[in-house]
Amino acid sequence: MMAPSAVYGGPIHHDGAALEATSDAIDDVNVLKARAAEKKRRLELRQGSSADFDADSQFDATKDKSAFRQYEAACDRVKNFYIEQHAKQTVAYNLTARQRFHAASRVRPELSVWDAIEKLNTLVDESDPDTExxxxxxxxxxxxxxxxxxxxxxxQLVGLVHDLGKLMLFFDGAQGQWDVVGDSFPVGCRFDGRCIFPDTFAANPDSVHPVFGTELGIYAPGCGIRNLIMSWGHDEYLYLVLRDQSTIPPEGLAMIRYHSFYPWHHDGAYREFMADGDEKLLNAVRAFNPYDLYSKSNEVLIVEELKPYYLELIDEFFPQRKIKW
Known part of the structure; x- marks a missing residue:
């Protein structure tokens, strides 16, 4: 692979409310795209539950999906976001981001999962019309x-932690909104036309690269979805943090890593790279999707009443208690 052609600096100031406004607008666009594909697999659960993790969601059966912000209202903000993201998510930047994450010199703050949730809670979007x-x-x-x-x-734990990758805004050198939120996609191969706003990839230098701009790029057919270099953002960051520091099963890690990979789990793109085992990961991501998109409500949950249950849940899957972020 080519070496990164640019070096990115350290942490910069970020407007958390602006980022969350963009993130919520992106979610609203995806609400209009997302209905899970027919479930192909049923799994008898361990841990005393008789429900399959990929059984159809019931909580949203009577939810009025039209109550969410319509695509046209979010379009300008979302398109402007993707113009920047699609231009800047190059192989070079992604290699740089991973080198930064894995660097021996990088100071990794140590926080419990609940402390991380409370830290993320300081990002409040005051402009989101769907929820305050x-x-x-x-x-x-x-x-x-x-x-x-x-x-x-x-x-349940995945639902609780799935957005904690946004903590990179505080301590992982994020460059802007474009490398934190938004739909994800592989780099190092041709940008698929089923990505949102595909024409905006024209500004990405990789689109005309003699290798990266080809259909398969640096990959081989059937190489496995897990071996693709995914665009850098809060999903990929959190996956790298948790894969070796939790006992979350592979299906749960897939939910975290790929919940923004809409071209794959919603539109059927990049299937040429799938290998044995990827169908069950795809099924898992599709099962999780409604709980991310449709659970927003202005009903205020009482945190202190729920906290003991979730602290116990956290301890079950994070035995070392402190996480290196």
Whole structure:
């Protein structure tokens, strides 16, 4: 692979409310795209639950999806975001981001999962028309919807932590909104036309690269989705943090890593790279998607009442208690 052609600096100031406004607008666009594909696999759960993790969601059966912000209202903000993201998410930048993450010199703050949730909770979007609630409310709403549907404890935990990768805004050198939120996609191969706003990839130098701009790029057919270099953002960052520091099963890690990979789990792109085992990961991501998109509500959950349950849940899957972020 080519060496990074640019060196990116350290942490810069970020407007958390502006980022969350963009993140919520992106979610609203995806609400209009997302209905999970027919479930192909059923799994008898361990940990005492009789419900399959990939059984159809029930919490949203009567939810009025049209109540969310319409695509046209979010379009300008979202398109401007993707113009920047699609121009800057290059192979060079992604290699740089990973080198920065894995660098021996990088100071990795140590926080418990609950402390991390409370830190993320300082990112409050005051401009979001769908909800005026905080980050902890969104995480708890996702987790509680999964819990009410009788899904396994590990999936409840995924609902609770799935957005914690946004902590990179505080201490991982994020460059802007474009490398934190938004739909994700592989770099190092041709940008698929099923990505959102595909024409905006024209400004990305990799689109005309003699290798990266080809259909397969640096990959081989059937190489496995897990071996693709995914665009850098809060999903990929959190996956790298948790894969070796938790006992979350592979399906749960896939939910975290790929929940923004809409071209794959919603639109059927990049299937040429799938290998044995990838169908069950795809199924898992599709099962999680409704709990991320449709759990938003202005109902205020009482954090202190729910906290003991989730502290116990956290301890079950994070035995070392402190996480290196």
């Amino acid at each position: 609630l905080s980050q902890i409310q969104h995480l708890l709403q996702s987790a509680e919807a999964i819990r009410r549907d009788g899904k396994p404890r590990w999936m």
